[in-house]
Amino acid sequence: MCGGVTASLRRTGGVAGLAVRAALRTKTVAALLVLLAVCVAVLPGVVKGDGTPEGELQILLTYTLGFAFGILCLSTLWAACALFAAEIDNARMQLSAVKPVRAAEFWLGKWLALLCLNALVLAAVYAGVYGQMAWRMRRNGWAEADRPVSRHAAHPVLPTPKEEAREAYEVLRRQDALPKGMSKAAVLKTLEAKADEKYDVINPGEEVRWRFRLKRPVGVKKAEPVTVWIRFDTEFSTREHVTGVCSLSVAGQPERAVKVDLDDFTQNEIEFAVDTRAFTEGTTGTGGLRDFEVAFRHTGNAKRVSALMLRFRKDVELLTPGGTFGANLARAACVQWSVLALLAGFGLTLSACFSLPVAAFVATLLLALTLVGNSVVQAVSEDDEKEWGNRVGIWISRGVSAATRPAMRAEPLTALTRGERLEVDVLGRAALWNVVWLPALFAIAGCWVLRRRELADTD
């Protein structure tokens, strides 16, 4: 009766079913659903935007989804904290624990229940937001250019700021020009920040070139040209009166470049129509990526117009079609769901170790540390670390930040508002870290504790 994979699946399913029933029959969960419904249905109407389609999108994608996700994070974490702890505290676990169920089956069953519930709730929230958006688009008659999009975004191929900082450090060291009284880490940090902010100065009459590596666009028919956009994120004041010629070509084929004259630099996205064959013909690089070159020539009058300054690591992007916005919304939901899966696993393991109040306290504390940890790590300076009290705080923040960085790397809402496609590798990484590796670690720890713990009523 206890051997066999199918029997094990039935036990796991039984545990999951109980947790789902418990959730569906408690008032707290009903209250949560009402709160989420209010958040999706009412919040976008109450928060006043600037009236532009962009503003409305911002409210829907950032505030509504962000707020709903925040609520779901906390509720998932607390629900997970309760799943073992409450059952052990109120002695209901005794009846289940004497049955032939492995600790892993208990853990997995409860985790899967949370995953299913989260998937359902997230799907409803995202569907609600999508519906709101479609309704607003129709009601207000948004222009094609205002509608939300999903595009691949590529930055120029360059060494990362970190690599560049390391190189610059070596150069300084060889020249014996390192600043005195600064640690290596501090110097590297400064150099990295500088590399990140580096810019090209393009004087009238001059030209710059950047190399890009592009993916094959999604959902483009062979016969139609591909639309490619270059996005310049410049200071508004420097955009005025700038004129130029922008050209895009497959690397090594400058003769087949597509050129666009620019006389209105205030529009920061420049559209090109590129022959689809540019992405498909000839040899392609690793992973189906293709090298393209973008050249920008400043054609303004040197007497009247100033130079154009562009931080090439941040301000220049090449965008290609990346499927529908709806599909991107679904991908964002998947990334958020993966974070919830991670929180569920984390909460469950705390729940296996501690009583409910302790588990919930520890979980909330660590969540708060994760949220502030990253900003603390960004903000600390050399001086902050001199004091002992500060140093302990910084170490904890660094530890938490390092541990949670892989899980938090994908920023689905930022991508959505910027109209950037959440790429498969981002999704894959989120799934691997948040739904496989880290939960597996938590599961192992949780099961270890469950097997060793006395599950009779403890007071």
Added chain:
Amino acid sequence: MAMDTKNVIETRGLKKTFLDFWRRPTVEAVKSLDLTVRQGEVFGLLGPNGSGKSTTIKMLLGLLHPTGGELRVLGARPDDMRAKARIGYLPEVSHLHPFLTPRETLRYYASLFGMTRVEAAKRTEELLAMVDLAQASDRAVGRFSKGMARRVGLAQALVNAPELLVLDEPTSGLDPIGCREVKDLVRILAKTGVTVLMTSHLLADVEDVCDRVAILDGGVLRAEGKIAELLRQPDAVRFLIEGLDDEAAESLRLELEARAGRRVRQDYPAMSLETFFLQVVAKEGRARDFALAPFLARPAAGQREGGTCAEA
């Protein structure tokens, strides 16, 4: 000492000391307990409050870890999955999930034994009928009376048709009919080869159903053995004669005294209150027609009615 694996439960020098938060010992709940329960036996664990009965049971089921000693249940350690699949347990307090109905409760526990949906559904309906809860099977357990909840608890203990049934105060919260039914059930199960370990404060209940008992006090085993042997007064004998009037009884007593050369006492045994209650309820037509009814014809042990008793 080697443990005999043929015994269903065997403990040697079993100890449990509870510790506080700082891991300092607080209570020595069980002190070096040697216990043997054999296959097919109904074994009663008796003792005053706090004597360590529930603690012992929880150690046998792996819910508490012994501080010392050895124990084997169905020839295995308490955390053995195959052994767990053959055990049914009813705790002191049923601890059911209040938001589930009895039907869902039983199906949930059936699923924990890896039963298929069909098996689980079939077993659930059988058990619901057996504990007479078919009518209430779609109401949440949280609103049940104590006795009704106890019946659900009992049903879940039987969901896997266990070989070893561990019942911690099974009759607590039950009305006399319910008590009687539980006792009958235990007897029937014992007849089919199920081993039962039960505790109870109602000594009459234990006397009615148990083959052997152990008495715990302060975590120490004070007495153990067959009930008949433990309770037998070796130098006394008792006769039961029905249909004698007072006069005839008195003359018989005197005659016996003369013959035996010892004092003979005479009394009039009353029927037990339980029997009286069951008769009254039966007259009112309220006796439950239980799934156990076919087995109820057999009178429970120790139930004698009417007649005169003489004890020498």
